[in-house]
Amino acid sequence: MVEAIALAHGWEMQHDDHVVVIGQDVGANGGVFRATAGLQERFGNDRVQDTPLAEATIAGMSVGMATHGLKPVAEIQFMGFLYPALDQIVNHMSRMRNRTRGRLTCPVVIRTPHGGGIHAPEHHSESTEAMLCHIPGIRVVCPSSPLRAYGLLLAAIRDPDPVMFLEPVRLYRAIRQEVNDDGQALPLDVCFILREGSDATIVTWGAMTMETLRAAAELDKRGISAEVIDLATLSPIDIETILESVAKTGRLVIVHEAVRNVGVGAEIAALVAEHGLYDLQAPIQRVTGFDTIMPLFKLEHDYIPSVQRIIDAVELTLDG
Amino acid sequence: MKTVAEFKIHYLQILGGNGAVLAPLPPFAKDTAEVLRMYRAMTLVRVFDAKAVNLQRTGQLGTYPSSLGHEATHIGVGAAMRPEDVLAPVYREFGTQLWRGVTMTEILTYWGGDERGNDFAVPRQDFAWCVPIATQTLHAAGAAMAFKVLRQPRCALAYIGDGGTSEGAFYEALNLAGSRALPVVFVVVNNGWAISVPTKAQTAAKTLAQKAVAAGIPGVQVDGNDVFAVRATVSEALEAARRGAGPSLIETLTYRLSDHTTADDASRYRSDREVKEAWALEPLIRIRTFLAAAGLWDAAKEQALLHECTLQVDAAVTDYLGKAKPSTDAMFDHLFAALPAHLHEQRLTARRYSSKPGASKPSGH
Numbered sequence: 208m209v210e211a212i213a214l215a216h217g218w219e220m221q222h223d224d225h226v227v228v229i230g231q232d233v234g235a236n237g238g239v240f241r242a243t244a245g246l247q248e249r250f251g252n253d254r255v256q257d258t259p260l261a262e263a264t265i266a267g268m269s270v271g272m273a274t275h276g277l278k279p280v281a282e283i284q285f286m287g288f289l290y291p292a293l294d295q296i297v298n299h300m301s302r303m304r305n306r307t308r309g310r311l312t313c314p315v316v317i318r319t320p321h322g323g324g325i326h327a328p329e330h331h332s333e334s335t336e337a338m339l340c341h342i343p344g345i346r347v348v349c350p351s352s353p354l355r356a357y358g359l360l361l362a363a364i365r366d367p368d369p370v371m372f373l374e375p376v377r378l379y380r381a382i383r384q385e386v387n388d389d390g391q392a393l394p395l396d397v398c399f400i401l402r403e404g405s406d407a408t409i410v411t412w413g414a415m416t417m418e419t420l421r422a423a424a425e426l427d428k429r430g431i432s433a434e435v436i437d438l439a440t441l442s443p444i445d446i447e448t449i450l451e452s453v454a455k456t457g458r459l460v461i462v463h464e465a466v467r468n469v470g471v472g473a474e475i476a477a478l479v480a481e482h483g484l485y486d487l488q489a490p491i492q493r494v495t496g497f498d499t500i501m502p503l504f505k506l507e508h509d510y511i512p513s514v515q516r517i518i519d520a521v522e523l524t525l526d527g
Numbered sequence: 528m529k530t531v532a533e534f535k536i537h538y539l540q541i542l543g544g545n546g547a548v549l550a551p552l553p554p555f556a557k558d559t560a561e562v563l564r565m566y567r568a569m570t571l572v573r574v575f576d577a578k579a580v581n582l583q584r585t586g587q588l589g590t591y592p593s594s595l596g597h598e599a600t601h602i603g604v605g606a607a608m609r610p611e612d613v614l615a616p617v618y619r620e621f622g623t624q625l626w627r628g629v630t631m632t633e634i635l636t637y638w639g640g641d642e643r644g645n646d647f648a649v650p651r652q653d654f655a656w657c658v659p660i661a662t663q664t665l666h667a668a669g670a671a672m673a674f675k676v677l678r679q680p681r682c683a684l685a686y687i688g689d690g691g692t693s694e695g696a697f698y699e700a701l702n703l704a705g706s707r708a709l710p711v712v713f714v715v716v717n718n719g720w721a722i723s724v725p726t727k728a729q730t731a732a733k734t735l736a737q738k739a740v741a742a743g744i745p746g747v748q749v750d751g752n753d754v755f756a757v758r759a760t761v762s763e764a765l766e767a768a769r770r771g772a773g774p775s776l777i778e779t780l781t782y783r784l785s786d787h788t789t790a791d792d793a794s795r796y797r798s799d800r801e802v803k804e805a806w807a808l809e810p811l812i813r814i815r816t817f818l819a820a821a822g823l824w825d826a827a828k829e830q831a832l833l834h835e836c837t838l839q840v841d842a843a844v845t846d847y848l849g850k851a852k853p854s855t856d857a858m859f860d861h862l863f864a865a866l867p868a869h870l871h872e873q874r875l876t877a878r879r880y881s882s883k884p885g886a887s888k889p890s891g892h
Contacts, residue, residue, distance in 0.1 A: 237795070260660060497877055502858050503642050504640030504854055505640040506852075515880060
């Protein structure tokens with residue numbers, strides 16, 4: 208997936224002179240995950256810039272660059288380092304259009320690795336997307352495959368508003384897929400149905416699509432047909448696709464790696480309760496990370512929801 | 528126009544790259560037992576470091592930030608601090624930590640992905656490793672505020688790297704410490720590289736020491752590969768802070784001889800020549816030369832020391848590798864003083880799905 212992200216950068220920089228890549232170690236080093244590999248060589252030091260080591264700087268300068276003619280694509284090296292940038296994201300980037308009544312806008316993409324599972328050090332395995340989804344005025348996107356990373360990143364860069372682009376670290380090198388480097392974007396604000404089914408709907412995103420698809424395959428062997436939906440854009444939520452699926456299956460399981468408490472899963476459950484309660488034949492189940500600090504890696508696979516937990520949750524909705 | 532403020536930044540080097548004494552020796556440097564103690568500590572951390580990198584390469588340790596080349600700074604700082612002072616490290620300062628009583632087993636435990644490594648038996652009041660860059664500088668200032676309010680004759684010492692001095696938190700910490708004359712010392716370890724970004728790309732400032740000037744506190748630069756200069760300067764700064772004269776900033780000039788971490792490949796962004804040149808100035812050679820000139824060191828003693836260090840490191844590794852995986856309860860046991868009710872169920876779920884079911888200790892809930 209990391210190559211697909213580099214490809215999308217390259218395509219868009221080639222076709223839009225206003226796109227500028229900034230971040231820590233994105234230049235000569237090509238990004239610590241190699242997501243910007245080769246870009247500085249190809250597009251020069253003005254368009255691919257290593258910033259000083261300061262995340263508030265990265266987000267704040269993105270606001271200034273975006274309001275004045277550039278399209279910054281900024282990398283925050285790990286999600287755990289995003290927080291100094293939140294002041295700029297919450298107080299400026301997300302509301303610039305609104306508070307100037309459209310006079311100034313922020314077409315910025317902030318990319319950051321998301322989630323755990325790769326034996327990384329402390330603060331390198333965070334999945335705090337719910338914090339970002341709570342900010343009005345920004346989009347939050349999380350791809351689940353190389354193809355979607357390529358298409359959704361292009362869409363994010365072309366979008367006229369700020370997009371937080373969360374890249375699941377477990378997927379960077381997990382899946383190989385042929386990506387046609389044709390500049391075709393995928394739509395934002397819609398879910399993708401990864402697997403059709405009739406007995407239960409499972410909504411998930413990012414790296415958890417891997418466990419969820421494995422669970423669905425196992426359930427299939429047991430005669431249970433699960434529909435798997437990749438949320439893809441976490442904010443705003445495409446609730447229509449989910450409601451249509453629940454209307455068909457009558458059961459909903461939501462799977463995410465982040466903590467459960469006030470998570471994105473809670474919002475999905477609330478929306479389905481508001482708009483689709485009478486379609487439900489069983490209580491909604493959530494399979495999530497625990498409401499704990501993401502542990503260091505000795506326990507990270509005990510924290511990340513397992514295939515078995517997903518299977519059990521789906522079976523629970525079918526027990527009645 | 529008149530000049531309303533001016534500044535100068537002084538640079539201290541006592542032991543030159545070739546072991547020559549270039550400035551008056553401080554008292555501790557005339558105490559041969561003490562010099563030998565520092566040299567042994569520098570050697571131990573280097574042997575430990577090589578072993579840790581090896582453990583990572585063989586899949587027995589997580590990502591590890593080597594301290595190769597930083598030994599003089601780390602041991603000089605450690606030796607200058609008092610046990611009751613508080614250290615706020617970044618994540619690479621193993622030499623200072625070993626000097627202060629953190630064990631090699633604890634270091635390996637943390638970098639092996641287990642929070643128990645942060646629960647130092649000694650020193651109980653030091654901060655744990657700090658990955659979010661520069662945040663620790665404010666913790667040190669806060670601890671210094673506590674010492675001031677509580678009228679304890681203690682100091683805090685925060686490390687930060689060259690890259691870290693670009694973060695807002697760093698300037699905020701200097702400003703706070705200066706404005707309240709807090710007993711805190713900031714040690715900026717300028718090793719030339721913030722992962723792939725050289726110091727000159729971080730800032731137009733000629734020195735990082737001069738970043739102290741805007742905060743109204745003293746800033747000084749020392750040869751960070753000279754353990755005598757580091758210890759002398761840090762001692763002086765700590766004693767000034769302790770007697771109420773306020774904070775200061777010390778920039779130690781050294782070089783990161785290793786990759787940033789085991790997950791990095793420095794050959795992508797810096798030349799072999801630069802690294803080779805830096806090796807000529809590394810910190811162990813000069814003190815060995817100094818000791819040999821005084822008739823205190825020879826090849827046999829060096830061999831014996833290396834052997835002794837290797838045994839110590841091997842014992843720590845055995846200890847580390849023998850540690851059982853923590854139970855899933857560990858995620859919950861230390862989250863709050865008392866676990867909120869809704870988490871009891873989650874704790875049971877975690878146990879049920881644990882890769883080692885039944886291994887959890889009784890919870891008492």
